[in-house]
Amino acid sequence: MMNTIFQKNGGVRLLLQGNEAIARGALESGVMFCAGYPGNPSSEIIETLAEAAKTLPLYVEWSVNEKVAIEAATAASFAGCRALVSMKQNGVNVASDFLTNLTLSGTHAGIVLITCDDPSGISSTNEEDARWFAKLADIPLLEPATPQEALDMMRMAFDLSEQIKNIVMFRSVSRLSHTRSDVVIHHLPEISSRAFFNIRQSFHTFPVVAKHKQRHEKLNQAGDQFEISEYNTYTGPEHPELIVITSGCVYMYVKEAIDMLHLNENIGILKIATTWPLPKAFIIKHLQRSNRFLFVEEVDPFLEENIQVLYATAAGQLGIKTFFGKSSGHIPFCGELTPSIVLDCLASLFNIKRPEIQFQTHALTLIQDITPLREFGFCPGCPHRGSYYAIKTALLWDNRDGFVSGDIGCYTMGIWPTGFNQVKSVHAMGSGMGLACGYGKLDRFGFQQPVITVCGDSTFFHAAIPALINAKFNQADAFLVVLDNNATAMTGFQPHPGTSHTVMGNKTEPVDIEAICRAMNIPVSVADPYEMLETTKVVYRMLQECGVRVLILRRKCALIQNKEGGFPYTMKVDIHRCRGESCGCNRYCNRIFRCPGLIWDENAKKALIDEVICVGCGICAEICPQQAIIRL
Amino acid sequence: MGLGNLSNSQSQISNWVLKHNLCVVCGACVGICPYFNYIDGKVMLMDFCTQETGKCHQICPKLVIPDVSSSEAFEMQSSMGTYKDIVMARAADEHIRQHAQYGGFTTAMLIYALQKAWIEGAVLTNKGDENSSTGIFAKTPNDILACSGSRFNGSASLSVFNRCLRDNQKKIAIVGLPCQLIAVSQMENLSDEGEAIKNSIALKLGLFCTWALDFRRLREYLKKQGIHQRILKYDIPPPPEESFKVLTESGWIQFPLQEIRQLIQYGCTSCLDMTAEASDISVGMAENQAGWNTVMIRTQRGFDLFSQAVQEGVIETCSIPEANRIHLQEASLSKKKRGFNQFQTIRSEL
Numbered sequence: 008m009m010n011t012i013f014q015k016n017g018g019v020r021l022l023l024q025g026n027e028a029i030a031r032g033a034l035e036s037g038v039m040f041c042a043g044y045p046g047n048p049s050s051e052i053i054e055t056l057a058e059a060a061k062t063l064p065l066y067v068e069w070s071v072n073e074k075v076a077i078e079a080a081t082a083a084s085f086a087g088c089r090a091l092v093s094m095k096q097n098g099v100n101v102a103s104d105f106l107t108n109l110t111l112s113g114t115h116a117g118i119v120l121i122t123c124d125d126p127s128g129i130s131s132t133n134e135e136d137a138r139w140f141a142k143l144a145d146i147p148l149l150e151p152a153t154p155q156e157a158l159d160m161m162r163m164a165f166d167l168s169e170q171i172k173n174i175v176m177f178r179s180v181s182r183l184s185h186t187r188s189d190v191v192i193h194h195l196p197e198i199s200s201r202a203f204f205n206i207r208q209s210f211h212t213f214p215v216v217a218k219h220k221q222r223h224e225k226l227n228q229a230g231d232q233f234e235i236s237e238y239n240t241y242t243g244p245e246h247p248e249l250i251v252i253t254s255g256c257v258y259m260y261v262k263e264a265i266d267m268l269h270l271n272e273n274i275g276i277l278k279i280a281t282t283w284p285l286p287k288a289f290i291i292k293h294l295q296r297s298n299r300f301l302f303v304e305e306v307d308p309f310l311e312e313n314i315q316v317l318y319a320t321a322a323g324q325l326g327i328k329t330f331f332g333k334s335s336g337h338i339p340f341c342g343e344l345t346p347s348i349v350l351d352c353l354a355s356l357f358n359i360k361r362p363e364i365q366f367q368t369h370a371l372t373l374i375q376d377i378t379p380l381r382e383f384g385f386c387p388g389c390p391h392r393g394s395y396y397a398i399k400t401a402l403l404w405d406n407r408d409g410f411v412s413g414d415i416g417c418y419t420m421g422i423w424p425t426g427f428n429q430v431k432s433v434h435a436m437g438s439g440m441g442l443a444c445g446y447g448k449l450d451r452f453g454f455q456q457p458v459i460t461v462c463g464d465s466t467f468f469h470a471a472i473p474a475l476i477n478a479k480f481n482q483a484d485a486f487l488v489v490l491d492n493n494a495t496a497m498t499g500f501q502p503h504p505g506t507s508h509t510v511m512g513n514k515t516e517p518v519d520i521e522a523i524c525r526a527m528n529i530p531v532s533v534a535d536p537y538e539m540l541e542t543t544k545v546v547y548r549m550l551q552e553c554g555v556r557v558l559i560l561r562r563k564c565a566l567i568q569n570k571e572g573g574f575p576y577t578m579k580v581d582i583h584r585c586r587g588e589s590c591g592c593n594r595y596c597n598r599i600f601r602c603p604g605l606i607w608d609e610n611a612k613k614a615l616i617d618e619v620i621c622v623g624c625g626i627c628a629e630i631c632p633q634q635a636i637i638r639l
Numbered sequence: 640m641g642l643g644n645l646s647n648s649q650s651q652i653s654n655w656v657l658k659h660n661l662c663v664v665c666g667a668c669v670g671i672c673p674y675f676n677y678i679d680g681k682v683m684l685m686d687f688c689t690q691e692t693g694k695c696h697q698i699c700p701k702l703v704i705p706d707v708s709s710s711e712a713f714e715m716q717s718s719m720g721t722y723k724d725i726v727m728a729r730a731a732d733e734h735i736r737q738h739a740q741y742g743g744f745t746t747a748m749l750i751y752a753l754q755k756a757w758i759e760g761a762v763l764t765n766k767g768d769e770n771s772s773t774g775i776f777a778k779t780p781n782d783i784l785a786c787s788g789s790r791f792n793g794s795a796s797l798s799v800f801n802r803c804l805r806d807n808q809k810k811i812a813i814v815g816l817p818c819q820l821i822a823v824s825q826m827e828n829l830s831d832e833g834e835a836i837k838n839s840i841a842l843k844l845g846l847f848c849t850w851a852l853d854f855r856r857l858r859e860y861l862k863k864q865g866i867h868q869r870i871l872k873y874d875i876p877p878p879p880e881e882s883f884k885v886l887t888e889s890g891w892i893q894f895p896l897q898e899i900r901q902l903i904q905y906g907c908t909s910c911l912d913m914t915a916e917a918s919d920i921s922v923g924m925a926e927n928q929a930g931w932n933t934v935m936i937r938t939q940r941g942f943d944l945f946s947q948a949v950q951e952g953v954i955e956t957c958s959i960p961e962a963n964r965i966h967l968q969e970a971s972l973s974k975k976k977r978g979f980n981q982f983q984t985i986r987s988e989l
């Protein structure tokens with residue numbers, strides 16, 4: 008499969024994931040330099056390109072964060088190499104400081120910023136529509152609807168960027184990135200350009216107003232091209248009762264819903280693939296077809312608001328129109344859209360009964376009884392369970408209402424029972440430590456609660472370091488616990504500066520977190536989260552100290568341990584020792600500690616090891632008050 | 640038993656004892672289950688337990704309701720509980736006396752009982768490190784000697800007793816504060832396990848107690864006074880001295896007792912027992928007699944062991960001045976009245 012994606016020849020039909028189609032599209036555009044920071048749903052783009060780099064002449068890296076990624080990629084553009092930078096929606100926030108300046112300075116070789124948005128925040132801390140950054144920074148924005156379009160429009164993005172000498176934004180969403188469909192690929196070009204920075208050119212933002220003006224001119228240039236783009240389409244009757252204006256993969260939901268409701272004679276679809284700047288004349292032309300319009304898009308009412316502004320400029324000529332969408336309450340403002348939501352909306356607008364989606368109800372009844380209720384939880388053997396257990400215990404021992412300032416990674420689940428509900432705040436990458444800087448200065452206002460900040464190893468490098476330096480500089484009272492599991496585990500085990508290899512498979516010298524702390528003269532200790540009691544004592548001791556201090560809780564992610572040969576123990580519950588529900592235990596292991604490997608035998612009224620789930624890390628032996636959990 | 644309509648065992652402790660800061664850190668509830676922990680001078684609730692009929696609320700001394708209706712009911716005569724004899728006593732061994740708090744009666748008695756196989760070991764309180772003292776099960780004369788001296792805070796040493804029970808230890812001696820011995824009585828009265836618990840205890844030595852301090856607040860206070868070293872020994876000289884003394888590497892340092900009283904465990908203010916009435920033998924200091932203990936023999940078991948130790952010359956005795964006995968009686972009575980009134984006040988706030 009992998010090598011067929013990277014084949015030279017075109018004209019072949021392949022089954023590709025959306026993100027693979029994006030990667031192939033970039034390769035077909037002659038991309039040479041690719042950078043990104045992992046994050047669902049974007050990660051497979053860089054991973055696919057890294058795989059390609061084994062046989063094709065391109066450079067791929069996981070950068071330390073999204074801002075550095077876009078900066079590194081931009082250097083390639085300045086030096087005449089086509090470049091790509093990929094991230095999830097939150098990543099664009101991180102990159103935005105550079106982005107909003109870059110769009111003033113302009114670029115040289117084609118460069119594309121890919122954002123993969125995660126509607127509903129299924130694996131994100133937020134639900135965000137990154138498209139606003141295109142409007143904010145005056146850059147063109149492309150939104151493919153299908154994997155085929157994703158592949159084809161990549162070429163368009165690179166060409167456009169090179170023509171207008173500015174970065175182009177390319178937006179996918181989870182369902183497009185992760186869907187699979189057949190895609191026709193094209194030839195890969197021969198790459199012959201040599202990296203060279205022409206010293207007669209320069210890239211900066213001055214004079215600011217002139218550059219700002221230039222930026223708008225570039226945008227207008229893009230707008231002119233969008234007017235004739237083949238990816239903007241209208242399908243449907245000449246004068247329908249309603250036109251659905253849509254973009255991205257929800258276009259497919261709209262088509263499906265119209266088919267199911269047999270409204271093909273009544274509804275037209277205006278699909279916009281070039282969502283910023285709007286192809287104004289093209290849109291106004293189609294606004295003449297009907298008096299009623301429905302906007303269907305994810306996440307924010309981006310087209311909905313911008314097109315209504317456009318309509319206002321031409322209202323005299325167009326006459327009175329009615330617009331439905333998020334603002335009118337016909338489409339939900341929040342959460343991912345589904346075919347079913349679109350079906351409901353159209354049915355209500357046409358006052359008809361929606362058909363049941365047979366397979367959906369059928370599937371639901373089938374799985375109802377057999378799927379167990381599941382909450383978010385750490386894997387069996389996960390070191391974070393041990394870490395949070397130790398932190399929880401130490402904070403209770405400490406007895407001053409201490410709490411945890413959290414960050415982003417698997418360990419974000421510390422907000423739930425699997426992490427004993429320890430984490431009280433989670434925002435952006437590195438923010439846990441930033442908040443700690445503030446808590447650490449509140450003593451003068453009577454603040455006496457200890458705060459533990461947790462952050463993962465990858466997050467430490469990404470954005471926690473500046474905050475740690477700030478804490479040191481401003482003498483904040485801050486206790487950072489780095490949950491070092493040697494992986495960017497949540498997003499799929501991408502290498503990061505603390506690991507010893509790059510995404511291209513090269514060996515690299517790991518950056519040592521302890522050494523970084525020592526260089527700042529910050530005391531640092533290391534403990535093993537599997538040794539929960541010992542770790543608890545260390546955390547408790549460090550809670551009594553003041554100033555900035557760092558504790559590294561080091562133990563490889565359970566999934567990595569599994570790959571590297573597994574765990575040492577087979578576990579057993581000694582049913583004669585187990586007290587079950589009676590006084591002295593009351594199901595402590597499966598009621599409080601809650602590793603999914605620990606279950607309850609309803610008949611025997613005793614705890615039990617689920618042999619299928621337990622990996623044998625052995626840490627639960629420590630928590631049983633009767634020493635009934637035994638390591639064999 | 641029980642206060643208010645609290646739904647389960649644990650919540651009687653968490654919603655009454657812990658929430659109202661009444662815990663005196665006896666440790667009775669620690670070590671029987673994972674839900675209570677003791678560390679560094681404090682007992683903490685770790686997790687929520689749903690048990691309706693658990694042990695913890697049945698044994699906690701702060702959930703015992705005094706069986707009188709007014710403080711007027713207390714009388715001089717009975718203010719020190721029942722006892723067979725009251726004398727002054729001390730360890731004959733001078734080495735023990737040097738290490739001990741006062742006369743070393745406690746330490747000498749334990750070592751003697753161990754050597755004569757009356758007991759297999761003793762639940763004691765160690766000296767602690769930078770953290771508070773904790774319970775320890777002493778099984779050798781050296782272990783016992785290493786625990787001599789008083790730490791003026793609750794040490795939850797009953798958690799060690801609980802562990803002994805779990806390990807089926809027999810012939811256990813317990814040295815405890817009055818509240819701890821009340822908790823032990825509660826344990827002995829448990830309907831199912833009580834008898835077995837009773838049979839595993841060979842000796843209960845009670846210490847006189849007016850109050851104990853909150854360890855964490857004491858440490859904080861000492862730190863503020865510039866004392867960061869380990870405390871080797873504590874002493875509260877008898878009135879009228881009004882001082883609290885600590886021994887560090889650099890000698891004895893003295894603090895006004897008035898300031899130290901601010902650090903008394905709140906739970907102690909509603910305690911009614913000064914002379915450890917639920918013991919076999921109670922031990923305290925001897926007024927105006929440095930190097931001696933006041934000793935009350937309360938039970939036949941206590942009497943037998945005491946007589947034997949005296950006979951064999953391990954313990955030296957002399958009679959107690961009548962004035963000392965009366966002072967002790969007065970002090971006990973006033974603790975009862977004070978404690979009862981305070982108990983009523985706290986209870987009315989629930």
Ligand SMILES: Cc1cc2nc3c(=O)[nH]c(=O)nc-3n(C[C@H](O)[C@H](O)[C@H](O)COP(=O)(O)OP(=O)(O)OC[C@H]3O[C@@H](n4cnc5c(N)ncnc54)[C@H](O)[C@@H]3O)c2cc1C
Binds near residue numbers: 742790847
């Ligand atoms: C908190 C506290 C308050 C006291 N208040 C008074 C008082 O008001 N009036 C009075 O006459 N006597 C009081 N005493 C008792 C007195 O300090 C001596 O412990 C007692 O007289 C025995 O002296 P000894 O020489 O036999 O002790 P030692 O032979 O030195 O033996 C002392 C024993 O006490 C135990 N012990 C030490 N600290 C604690 C503790 N915190 N909890 C439980 N056991 C402990 C040790 O394990 C040791 O076995 C108090 C003791 C404590 C711990």
Ligand code: SF4
Binds near residue numbers: 622
């Ligand atoms: S050994 Fe215990 S903690 Fe580890 S996976 Fe098995 S059940 Fe879970």
Ligand code: SF4
Binds near residue numbers: 698700701
């Ligand atoms: S007084 Fe004793 S039994 Fe009661 S809560 Fe405190 S330590 Fe536990």
